[in-house]
Amino acid sequence: MAAPALKHDMLAARLDGLTLPEGAGWSVEARTSALSRLNAMGLPGKRDEYWKYTDPATLNQPQAPRAGLFETGEAMPFSGIDRLKIVFVDGVFDAEASDDLAMDGVEIERLSDAMSRDIHWVRDLYGVLETRGQSPVQRPLAALNTAHATDGVVIRATGKAPKPISLIYLHGTETSDAILHHVVKVEDGAEVTVLENGPAAARLSKVMEVEVADGSAFHHVRAQGRDHERRAVTHMFARLGRESVYKSFSLTVNGVLTRNEQVVEFVGDHGVAHIAGAALGDGGKDAFHQDDTVFVTHDATDCESRQVFKKVLRNGAVGVFQGKILVKPHAQRTDGYQLSQSLLLDDDSTFQAKPELEIYADDVQCSHGSTTGAIDEEALFYLRSRGVPEGPATDLLVLAFLAEAIQEIEAETLRDDILTRLQGWLDRHSG
Amino acid sequence: MLEIKNLHVSLEGEDKAILKGVNLTVEAGKVHAIMGPNGSGKSTLSYVLSGRGGYVVTDGEARLNGENLLDMEPEDRAAAGVFLAFQYPVEIPGVGNMTFLRTAVNAQRKARGQEEMSAADFLKEIRARAKDLKIDAEMLKRPVNVGFSGGEKKRNEILQMAMLEPKMCILDETDSGLDVDAMKLVADGVNALRSEDRGFLVITHYQRLLDHIKPDVVHIMSDGRIIKTGGPELALDVEQNGYADLLAEAV
Numbered sequence: 001m002a003a004p005a006l007k008h009d010m011l012a013a014r015l016d017g018l019t020l021p022e023g024a025g026w027s028v029e030a031r032t033s034a035l036s037r038l039n040a041m042g043l044p045g046k047r048d049e050y051w052k053y054t055d056p057a058t059l060n061q062p063q064a065p066r067a068g069l070f071e072t073g074e075a076m077p078f079s080g081i082d083r084l085k086i087v088f089v090d091g092v093f094d095a096e097a098s099d100d101l102a103m104d105g106v107e108i109e110r111l112s113d114a115m116s117r118d119i120h121w122v123r124d125l126y127g128v129l130e131t132r133g134q135s136p137v138q139r140p141l142a143a144l145n146t147a148h149a150t151d152g153v154v155i156r157a158t159g160k161a162p163k164p165i166s167l168i169y170l171h172g173t174e175t176s177d178a179i180l181h182h183v184v185k186v187e188d189g190a191e192v193t194v195l196e197n198g199p200a201a202a203r204l205s206k207v208m209e210v211e212v213a214d215g216s217a218f219h220h221v222r223a224q225g226r227d228h229e230r231r232a233v234t235h236m237f238a239r240l241g242r243e244s245v246y247k248s249f250s251l252t253v254n255g256v257l258t259r260n261e262q263v264v265e266f267v268g269d270h271g272v273a274h275i276a277g278a279a280l281g282d283g284g285k286d287a288f289h290q291d292d293t294v295f296v297t298h299d300a301t302d303c304e305s306r307q308v309f310k311k312v313l314r315n316g317a318v319g320v321f322q323g324k325i326l327v328k329p330h331a332q333r334t335d336g337y338q339l340s341q342s343l344l345l346d347d348d349s350t351f352q353a354k355p356e357l358e359i360y361a362d363d364v365q366c367s368h369g370s371t372t373g374a375i376d377e378e379a380l381f382y383l384r385s386r387g388v389p390e391g392p393a394t395d396l397l398v399l400a401f402l403a404e405a406i407q408e409i410e411a412e413t414l415r416d417d418i419l420t421r422l423q424g425w426l427d428r429h430s431g
Numbered sequence: 432m433l434e435i436k437n438l439h440v441s442l443e444g445e446d447k448a449i450l451k452g453v454n455l456t457v458e459a460g461k462v463h464a465i466m467g468p469n470g471s472g473k474s475t476l477s478y479v480l481s482g483r484g485g486y487v488v489t490d491g492e493a494r495l496n497g498e499n500l501l502d503m504e505p506e507d508r509a510a511a512g513v514f515l516a517f518q519y520p521v522e523i524p525g526v527g528n529m530t531f532l533r534t535a536v537n538a539q540r541k542a543r544g545q546e547e548m549s550a551a552d553f554l555k556e557i558r559a560r561a562k563d564l565k566i567d568a569e570m571l572k573r574p575v576n577v578g579f580s581g582g583e584k585k586r587n588e589i590l591q592m593a594m595l596e597p598k599m600c601i602l603d604e605t606d607s608g609l610d611v612d613a614m615k616l617v618a619d620g621v622n623a624l625r626s627e628d629r630g631f632l633v634i635t636h637y638q639r640l641l642d643h644i645k646p647d648v649v650h651i652m653s654d655g656r657i658i659k660t661g662g663p664e665l666a667l668d669v670e671q672n673g674y675a676d677l678l679a680e681a682v
Contacts, residue, residue, distance in 0.1 A: 387509035387539035400525025
């Protein structure tokens with residue numbers, strides 16, 4: 001078999017030069033096991049079913065392709081929000097720029113510190129949720145991340161966090177290759193919000209493993225950086241306990257390649273997971289390829305999952321959505337919803353969608369819808385006939401299209417911040 | 432106010448002419464009605480005046496207070512004072528009715544070099560206007576026309592007209608789909624806007640709307656032309672005898 005052999009050659013090249021970080025402590029075991037998973041799988045290839053619409057070549061290659069630094073000239077997302085800032089530059093924790101890692105009801109530590117000591121809860125999660133997420137769909141780049149992550153934070157919420165924890169990813173050099181791995185545990189009845197923003201590096205690999213225990217809530221809002229040439233592959237692995245809540249929203253504007261995977265598993269009854277995203281892409285010389293790949297497993301009764309993904313594409317931009325809801329035999333009264341829609345602002349852009357439902361329980365409510373369309377000319381004329389010029393009228397329709405995804409952000413201040421980013425994109429791309 | 436001369440229009444990409452030389456002048460302060468059988472070109476005329484795409488003007492002109500409408504974008508026509516009350520108002524999910532109207536009002540003001548209306552003034556104004564049309568606050572918050580009944584949609588059109596204060600109001604079969612009570616409400620709304628410096632062009636199939644909105648002049652349109660013009664009695668004549676005699680007369 002030529003293909004697997006080629007894959008393994010690629011893998012050897014990719015791993016050449018990567019070593020387990022010093023002071024990896026207890027994580028050596030988890031990392032070694034991740035390496036053997038990776039060796040068994042090989043790197044992803046275009047022939048793999050889950051990589052059919054997104055070419056992983058530049059994520060696989062040994063060196064990160066160069067990505068220019070981009071000065072937006074605007075305030076960063078979330079800057080007006082009271083939060084605890086944790087800054088990474090090219091994937092390296094920057095203590096100077098970060099706030100003290102201390103907050104009521106939350107323990108926060110740098111991953112490397114956590115590795116040098118025997119912290120049971122981290123040890124029980126690091127690479128564990130990632131491993132669970134490897135079946136039935138292989139995610140080799142996540143295993144690579146677990147094996148070779150160089151930095152990250154571990155967050156354990158034991159109460160209601162008084163303010164959001166804000167992970168800020170700055171991009172400092174044009175060839176930086178960052179591998180970040182975060183572990184979050186929200187203990188019974190606790191609640192925490194994690195924000196993420198920034199381009200991070202020329203190439204970012206990021207895994208976040210999130211354990212949402214019984215009766216707890218995890219909120220996540222991210223605005224991925226606007227550097228045009230940046231590349232990113234990110235994975236969120238979440239395990240949801242009884243009556244827990246997991247809500248994640250991602251905004252992607254710019255970026256030559258972004259692959260966001262979400263792997264969510266309900267293991268306790270009456271859980272709720274809402275996963276949403278808005279992507280706005282202008283292709284052109286910089287190109288834009290954005291891929292949301294979601295896998296939700298209902299392995300408990302009475303859980304509700306909701307996926308809402310909207311993409312606005314123009315000028316040759318490419319959007320991909322692969323979303324699956326798996327309902328196991330005993331997961332009765334599951335309520336699963338999945339929506340993926342694209343608005344193509346011209347004829348050059350492409351949207352690929354692969355919605356999947358796999359249901360083994362008999363008392364479930366699952367629906368999915370996927371559409372792709374252009375601006376509604378009737379609506380546009382209606383607005384213009386009332387005096388709204390074509391540009392602003394189109395913007396109104398774009399925002400209206402995205403509204404359902406944006407509504408998934410619960411906190412109004414965060415929602416408004418994201419809306420400001422959207423308006424900014426529209427202003428920059430008007431006409 | 433509105434002067435249409437020898438207007439010839441075809442559908443884009445087709446040779447077939449729809450308007451074949453329309454001549455019409457609407458003076459300020461007057462209400463003109465256009466009646467005519469299906470397919471006579473009434474709605475096309477309203478669309479061409481408001482700037483909808485898909486039509487080709489092959490000859491003639493249309494001016495509003497001397498300005499050539501046909502060269503203008505739809506939004507510029509609106510700013511110049513043209514308003515079309517749609518036969519089928521468009522539903523726009525995700526755009527709040529209030530947001531939509533405020534954007535429109537301020538876009539027109541901006542185009543005319545006027546100051547934008549403050550949020551407070553706008554709210555005060557729209558509440559008063561909505562009350563007259565029996566439009567409740569909830570309807571103002573909902574997305575534009577989404578889930579509105581036929582009557583609500585038409586009332587919403589008149590609300591927009593009231594807020595935008597156009598010079599030339601074109602009503603395209605505003606009576607279609609309305610029951611008697613709703614028609615009265617809409618007609619009252621229109622009548623409240625009648626003024627010395629505003630012209631109306633009311634397109635309708637039936638005379639009954641004209642019982643409520645009394646026209647000064649009635650035109651009969653057939654096969655892309657205005658074939659007869661008269662006073663209000665012309666509408667009554669149509670109501671009693673149909674179009675057949677008029678059409679026969681015209682040939």
